[in-house]
Amino acid sequence: MTGGSRGVGAGVVARLAADGAQVAFTYASSKERAEAVVDAAVEAGGTALAIRADSLHEQDVVSAVAQTIDRFGGVDILVNNAAVGSFGTITDLAMADIDAMLTINVRSAVVAIRESLAHMGSGGRIINVGSINADRTPFPGQSVYALTKGAIASLTRGLARELAPRAITINNLQPGPTDTDANPADGPLAAGMLGVMASDRFGTAAEVAAFVSYLAGPEAAFITGASLDIDGGFAA
Template identity: 45%
Template sequence: MNGKTVLVTGGSRGIGAAIAVRLAGAGADVAITYTADETAAKEVVAAIEATGSRGFAVRADAGDAGDAAGAVDWAAQTLGRLDVLVNNAGVGVLGPLDALTPADVDRVLAVNVRGAFLAAQAAAGRMGEGGRIITIGTCMTQRVPGPGGTLYTMSKSALTGLTKALARELGGRGITANIVHPGPVDTDMNPADGPYAGPQAAMTALGRFGRPEEIAAMVAFLASEQAAYITGAEFSVDGGHAA
């Protein structure tokens, strides 16, 4: 990744932060977006810079159409160009079907679907041959373990279609598009010692939560030159959740 430039949306915590630091450690200059926690974003930038790479952060809400595309343009200008987009920003609204409101639907689709589409659209206009668009999905697109996930699963399933269509759209330009489906991962949003952790871990073949770094490892591979012949593909990093 030496000399490459990367934007990780939602990169101030959890899986996004792990991806940003992993790619920086591989030699890439990395920009991240965040929505609220500026302190956390600055800590990730410091971790990026500690690897010897350049790091930058900007406040941007993926649910805002202007921010979703504007963050890509900002990253390309700040970094000098854009080689890799990691569409990681997302929100999860879980609950009974009859409890979900139109506002819930609008917010989840705006962030998880429209934001990812607009970021990819903007990135495609900036990337040259060898570009990478990597999107973070969810294991729930492969197996929905119980009720309460209709809205979230619908939104993330749309990203599989987006990824496959991007692969066809951009393949002739040497740009790849792939999607990674994490299983339960130990983050502040879903801690491995949280009240709902036991049943989630039991649904995996390995009987445990994943670590953000394990998702980042797959993303780093897909961003590398070794993955140049992989596009339009789905990768489950889920501890056997879908097995």
């Protein structure tokens, strides 16, 4: 999976490892944080491999898939989780920030999918972690971020048609406000987000990871091309 060293990604690594998967995940910066995620996966009875790779760079993503194949021999489940968010109006955002969102949030997912499909057999699973902002942007300054997540939803629908003959499913998971270090439930933006939700709390990384676990399992074999919300009623 891409982007597994913190937040939702770390939760997904822990859950899939506990489910018995051998998990390779990428991280862009903190080796120490990535090693802690590996340790947690081992403590849960699983196996994890941390690969330093910046999703801003295509070759890093290509190399991460190759290292996964070298270590584990194939790819049964791909989780595209790496993402970045820069918020501001279209005229205020720097083009460098816009390019980074387009590259990391969209292009790197395409690269990871292309590289993984060469090693993925029948019954494979691709799970894209998008955002509820693809469907609802109640505050100004989210337009480009929402664009990238809408692109992931569209990519998921299109690829479902291409991959169905190979019995590979692909789905788009759309979390709403989730309590992470990047978006804490007690942070300065929390009150505004809670004000547009049906729920009175943020979600947790463990809840999102449980949904990923379900989509990765055999009971979800008839779900493909779907954008599935886990948002506490953010889009209700």
